[in-house]
Amino acid sequence: MRRRMPGVSQEEDTPDPLKVESSKYKTPSTGLGKLSHTLRLDAVYLFFQEIRGHSVVEEKKVAILGDMRSACYVSLLHILPTTASITLLVLNWKGYYIGDELQGPVGQDGLRFLGLQFASKMLELLAVASLSTILFALIRSLLIYDTLPFGAMTTGFEFNNISLLWSKEFVATCGATTFSSSRTKILLVSTIVVFTILGATIGPSAAVASQPVLRNWPGGGTVFWLNATSQELWPSHLDGVGLPDLPCISSQNASCVPPNYSLLAMEMLSFWPSPSSVSADGGTVPRLMPEKASISGRYSVHTLEARFIGPFVYHPHLTSATTPSAAVADALSQVARYWNNANTHQCYVGKTCFHYYNDISYTVNALQPLTFVRCSASDINATIQFPRLDQGIEKYPLVNYSSTTIGSQQWFDAATSNGSNPGLSWVELPAADFGRASVGAAVALPGTKTKTGEEGGQILACTIDARWANATAAISFLGGPMIVSGTPALWLGGAQYQLDSTGLPLWPQVTIAPAWAESISSIVTDSSESVFTSLCNSIGRLGNVSKAVSPINAVEAILAVMITDGLARTSSLATILGSLKGLDNGEWIHEFLPKDTVFGTGGSAFNYTYQQGDQSTKFESRTAVNGYGYGITAAPLLSTLVLFIYSLIATIYVVHSLCFAKMTSSSWKSITELVALAANSTPSSVLKNTGAGIATLGILKQPVKIGVIDNRLQMVFDDREDADEIKQNEYYG
Structure with missing residues (x-):
């Protein structure tokens, strides 16, 4: 028979299986685990943990992280798509000339265009993930520090579907009167609309902006004068x-x-x-x-x-x-x-x-x-x-x-x-x-x-x-x-x-x-x-x-x-007035080609200046080069405008997260996690008769927030007033 140590009860002597398991295996808390969690690569991280034989059990977690490192981790998700978008903006707005074929082996443009299509698709996926993170941050903030219409809780999962704008959830959100201020309502509704439009257009915009255009690009030219008047060149009467x-x-x-x-x-x-x-x-x-x-x-x-x-x-x-x-x-x-x-x-x-x-x-x-x-x-x-x-x-x-x-x-x-x-x-x-x-x-x-x-x-x-x-x-x-x-x-x-x-x-x-x-x-x-x-x-x-x-x-x-x-052949002997500018220093060369830009018109390559009474006529020649390049035309202009709006939103969010909020959270970023939160919440009378579906807008307009009840995070409706607010860096079950 096993003896008890003096002063130790039987209950204390019996080991707790959960505690034993917890002492051996921890929920990801290392820097790599947090980074993977932030970048939505949990599956990859957990897969390698399983290969190594490290089974992980669920522990209490921090809902709101109030440290700079976590904010920097979140910012990483936005850097790549924002950088790619800005690169495409610069290429198209400033202009870049490639040539008769895309750069690389001759005759392989098909494969190169395919590669650009794949790259643009990756940009779309990353940009949508970035927008999803920003929208979740807004929704999560309202759920924690304010209230949110019940129908708006899932907009972070649906914003890239244009049908969201005519869904009953969005209509209920627009008609809800339970916001703390009209400013908050305008912010949420406008964000959902803008993000939904971006989610539907950022894919084709990335594809168009990343594809070089085969067209005639403005390649310069010059102004010149002929030593004959317009009446001599094109007489109205020939006698x-x-x-x-x-x-x-x-x-x-x-x-x-x-x-x-x-x-x-x-x-x-x-x-x-x-x-x-x-x-x-x-x-x-x-x-x-x-x-x-x-x-x-x-x-x-x-x-x-x-x-x-x-x-x-x-x-x-x-x-x-x-x-x-x-x-x-x-x-x-x-x-x-x-x-x-x-x-x-x-x-x-x-x-x-x-x-x-x-x-x-x-x-x-x-x-x-x-x-x-x-x-x-x-x-x-x-x-x-x-x-x-x-x-x-x-x-x-x-x-x-x-x-x-x-x-x-x-x-x-x-x-x-x-x-x-x-x-x-x-x-x-x-x-x-x-x-x-x-x-x-x-x-x-x-x-x-x-x-x-x-x-x-x-x-x-x-x-x-x-x-x-x-x-x-x-x-x-x-x-x-x-x-x-x-x-x-x-x-x-x-x-x-x-x-x-x-x-x-x-x-x-x-x-x-x-x-x-x-x-x-x-x-x-x-x-x-x-x-x-x-x-x-x-x-x-x-x-x-x-x-x-x-x-x-x-x-x-x-x-x-x-x-x-x-x-x-009238005035067929007319010639160009003046000689080329700066034959010694090559000034005329720069006058013929676009100045300070890749594409554009030229200047004046001849050193003739019109004087009042001169018997001369002014002309302007323009040169166009046919090849592949990036530049502003109708389609790229609209496409880069979409990328610019996305880049601006992502940049503002990153700056706000790092310089002002200095906090972040990755909770409830999937439908499964949101369902788990609902399952852990005490049933509310507000949701009466909604188990088989929701048929009215009133339910979707009900204000909801996430609070702390019995040391657990729960969805809280108006029928519960005993909920506490979530605190930063606190662990919750």
């Missing part, structure tokens, strides 16, 4: 011989028109469809022809674009043609070469530059010629009728042209050299009869011989409407260096009929004197043919425009490209 050195005597003269007529003939007009009777396909293949031709200038090539009425699969309202002005195209080409040299230099010396790219485009906004043409046919010796083009789309009434000469047999024979070649006479069209018209053209087409006999000649009366239209001239590296192209917006949609606030055409019209029009169709000395005749003979490679399909539309095409090319 006499407007182009220098006409008639042409040398094909090497860049200001001469005829060197380009062969380009227009070969690249465009020679592809006019042939008659189906002699076509190899028997007329079964849809008819198409080139809509672009390259026009040579002094320092560049500008692209002439056209749309023709005719036997084609497309049907514009009017035959139209447009091309950038030669002077503007030459200047833009020169500026593009300067920018390329500046960017190459910056890359060579290791400074910020655009090293890799998919494409580079250089643009300048300027007026450019746009010509519309429509013709009507009549017999010889009949009254010819010109279409009127100022009445609107598809409204082209014919108006008689009173002339005793044009249209007669005598005029026809003289114009066609007795029926051997097409002829052309330019005429003025009075505004009183023909409205707004630039110039008229009377075209004599000789007859043709067919199997059934000889068809007589005809006369075409063509009205020409020439405009200076707003457009953007552009050079694309992939589209060909030094090749300038551009078209006005809606140039095929009737925009020429739009008026400005003063009632004048939005696109100024050009009045063309017959003498100027005659000068662009001068005699080419090497063939003794006019430009017009040579272009007519090039139609469809037939040698005779009268044999072409729809000869009237072919003539419209010829007139449109002739007038457009001629207008584009």
Whole structure:
């Protein structure tokens, strides 16, 4: 029989199993255990404790920790998502250029984008956990030091579900009148709303903000001046011989028109469809022809674009043609070469530059010629009728042209050299009869011989409407260096009929004197043919425009490209004023590229300053680099705004926790812990008949707090007044 020590009772001698177990195994209280608990990694910590054979039993715990170390542990949960969010904010707001591919091995962008998607998902999960911690801190504070509507107790688990905003719990919280102050109610309700919206949007926002965008990024440019006035570059009236050195005597003269007529003939007009009777396909293949031709200038090539009425699969309202002005195209080409040299230099010396790219485009906004043409046919010796083009789309009434000469047999024979070649006479069209018209053209087409006999000649009366239209001239590296192209917006949609606030055409019209029009169709000395005749003979490679399909539309095409090319060469000898700034110190390099930012416009790279009375015109070129990068566009702007709001909230909470509150708690952070608290609480009459569910808002509006009763933490409703407040660093069961 075991003896008792003197003075020790039987009850004291019997060991308490709970005490024995407690003496061997402790609830996590080490720094690592607290850190794991704070970072919600309890499962990992407890798993390793089980592996080591350390079973842990539940002991009393501190509900409110009032030490700086615990507050620092809680702050760790917010550092990573906040840092990642701020990094994305800086990348997008300040800008960062990557290149034609993401950084890393070539051709592996798919894997890199997948990695960014995973990273953004991790940011979402961490940010939601961070928001959950902040919301729990607010709810826990109200439960301990104030009261909270019963329906708001679980909002910390549901805020990342947008349906919370129309749930009965949230409605009850908004309608509750038991808050200690309206300020507390506003704080709680607004926090729930903001956090719910953030919980629903922070995921897609992180995904968008983390993905580099493939787009044209602003890469600089410069202001420059041409030594010609706007009236000289885009005259409203052309009288006499407007182009220098006409008639042409040398094909090497860049200001001469005829060197380009062969380009227009070969690249465009020679592809006019042939008659189906002699076509190899028997007329079964849809008819198409080139809509672009390259026009040579002094320092560049500008692209002439056209749309023709005719036997084609497309049907514009009017035959139209447009091309950038030669002077503007030459200047833009020169500026593009300067920018390329500046960017190459910056890359060579290791400074910020655009090293890799998919494409580079250089643009300048300027007026450019746009010509519309429509013709009507009549017999010889009949009254010819010109279409009127100022009445609107598809409204082209014919108006008689009173002339005793044009249209007669005598005029026809003289114009066609007795029926051997097409002829052309330019005429003025009075505004009183023909409205707004630039110039008229009377075209004599000789007859043709067919199997059934000889068809007589005809006369075409063509009205020409020439405009200076707003457009953007552009050079694309992939589209060909030094090749300038551009078209006005809606140039095929009737925009020429739009008026400005003063009632004048939005696109100024050009009045063309017959003498100027005659000068662009001068005699080419090497063939003794006019430009017009040579272009007519090039139609469809037939040698005779009268044999072409729809000869009237072919003539419209010829007139449109002739007038457009001629207008584009007004003041074609204009050049950039001034020299490059600081050739010795490279000042011009920094003027061409964005200043103090990754993306943006440039400055002024030429040392010319406009003085009052100078005969010059100002332009601004802009460079855009196509590649991947981070920057502010519509979608990233909204996404970074969401990340900014989250970062601001998390930063304020961390600062408040470390500098002011200096306390923290991680109790009741899961539904299981909240259920355990409810199970340990004394049943309340307030919750009568709610065991199978809650059907009214009144129950959800009931104020509840957590207090101490019988040395245990319990949920306390208004029917209990014997609860004590929770104290810091006190252990509770």
